[in-house]
Amino acid sequence: MEPTGTALTEADWAAHRPAVFGAAYRILGSVAEAEDVAQEVWLRAAAADLSEVRDVRAWLVTVSARTAYNVLMSARVRRESYVGPWLPEPLLTGPDAAARVLVDESVSTAMLVVMRTLTPAERVALVLHDVFDLPFARIAEVLGATPAASRKLASRARTRVAAVTERPRASKAETRRVLEAFRAAAEAGDLAGLVALLDPEAVYVADGGGKATAARRPVRGAAIIARLAIRQVELRRPDAVRVVEVNGEPALATYSGGALVWLDTAEVSGGRITEFRRLVNPDKLPRIGHI
Template sequence: MDDRTEKDATQDVTEAFVAHRRLLFTVAYEMLGSAADAEDVLQETWLRWVGVDPGTVRDPRAYLVRITTRQALTQLRALGRRKESYLGPWLPEPLLTAPDVAEDAELAESVSMAMLLVLETLTPTERAVFVLREVFDLAYDEIAEAVDRTPAAVRQVAHRARARVAARRPRTVASAAETRRTVEAFRRAVETGDLRRLLDVLAPDVVLLTDGGGVVRAALAPVVGAEEVARVLGRIGAAAVLRPARINGGPALIVLLDGEVDTVLAMRVGDGLVTGLYAVRNPEKLSYLDGETALSR
């Protein structure tokens, strides 16, 4: 291969990876719930991709998804062992998401805190199959190559995973207008420390999960019920600045103390009330909030 031909081949390989990078990141993130680990997977995918002879690849997108899925499965099994010793509730690493993600209802739901926690209940293979089939609509034979199973076995895994997710999937759905009103009422109540207004906007059975990772103060068990949750939120204090944001495709508040991100408070809304709260305080999980995250179907 002469220098020009080799240069063209290198450019083709690079362009193919860049063209599908957003998709690959989303696949890895939905499997792992961690942007940092997803980036590690993409680095490994790139290293393997540049070592492939482009002439042997019929479908670069499918090939790259296969590499990414296999690398993510390896990471997912290692993460599972780490999570067993995690102190307190484990929550996904929050991502600032662009408006087009929130407008894509299916994609927004698939990366929501609630759904990522549901996916945590699946085995690594079930999670990979569910993400590739239900979110990205890959064919069973493509998924089979990615997870080293037969298409028939993948169909069975997909059926089992769908049933498990359906049994746990959050049911509440709120309109954009209702969500905005509820989030604004919640924000004002927290900022002013108005317990009565806060209780009015919290569902009676609201659940708050807090992830401090054993590094910063956080509840080590779910906080359940409006009064208990309101008591915890009352500790935020007047010194904090609450900035509305779209996190993982849904409504959230970023809590700033002295100009630094202290907590990301993602929420689930239904029937004009806050039904679920996910407070990520672990500093290691807040370092990826510098800009909008590119997610793609």
Template structure:
């Protein structure tokens, strides 16, 4: 800080791009807690930079954050190997206007983050920086310590990989909400047929308890099996709509406390993926809205 004159230029630049940097790190890591740590590390390095040597502050900050996130991504991969049960991204409570930026909402959706999990660390960084944040290949090359030609090849490979696995995204936000409301009613009333009507035959349910809360240790596959699991939700549970990772979702409360966040993937009006995060260590970013931006 610079006395009574307000923030210094380095602080102003960092604050101006903070939401962008968080979003870059979060999309690379799928962990809000790790993304916050990346922001801290980025600030410490940025504070020591001579701003007179920086041509593009946004690109420079993104480069620092990307390098920090890449290091964490490799460490996170090792942590996931010993994780109990399925590992799901940390859900974020997001503002309703995030859904208006369709590309941003798609990029932070639980379904897309799980697709990004299937990429190698450098592929994930290149895909996020190019496809979501539209950085040019030279900027990305500096961020990932590759030459531009190699980055183009990596980007092409990552695009093909994601295209084969990404959600089809055929429904509008209104259709998404309608499907979720029908799902909520079916779960609350316990009407098995109503539940089967909204679930795709090949639906997959992933539950993340992290070894702390009870959860299925393997994916539950198929409408019949998933409906059976959902029918066990206690009648004392309160299901509430919420905006999670840019899309309508449900939160499950027991005795007034948040117990589970349920994000969904909807294709052609049917639920094809259910992602239930129960690990309490992953629910802290549901207490207040987290700003994300491009």
């Protein structure tokens, strides 16, 4: 790429911002924090002399990753004390999404949950190399490590996320069909119908973040999950459901009195739900919107 001059233009920034945001979101799992990182990168880039930068996109993504890495390191204690299971802040990715990002398996909910288990350095190495194809020499600069050490970090992370990347994925249409059938059965109080839609070893994960009522540990088993789903409908009495796309996959946004009360996503295999995820943390729901 030829040098672009001394400063980043707004047009250049508009072209590269999705990659900047996407790198930060994959590392952090938070839309709000990724937006903050993108703003910080823009301010730095707008004030920088980029006349010697031959690959502006790589430079911006590198700065984004370094900034996100610093956020992770400074927030480690807070993240480790999170109440109950953690789910990523959902990113709207459908045609009406306010935030545009490069969408692939690396921003799926399942992937971001696994990313949460990696060390900050492993996340950065994996995202920069496997998603953005940056060389380990550049990644080493971000992490303050050697290229060889950065390569090992990425390899270790790749092994950890293999459970997500290597398993078959249901189509969006199939996932939506099963989710909507699950919702209908729960609203009808159809215990047998719910059990039939769940793998016998299915797992239910709810994220309340200590700010909304939610199971503090994953719930396992089709029958108990089915009874829990029916009980939640009886307690909240939802009156509207909207299908949205988050993180590149179908999701059901459920409302009561016009307010969003929970967001459901699921992993589906063979027509049955293997993992059901319900996000009820009010801090993570506002960007989905009300009706």
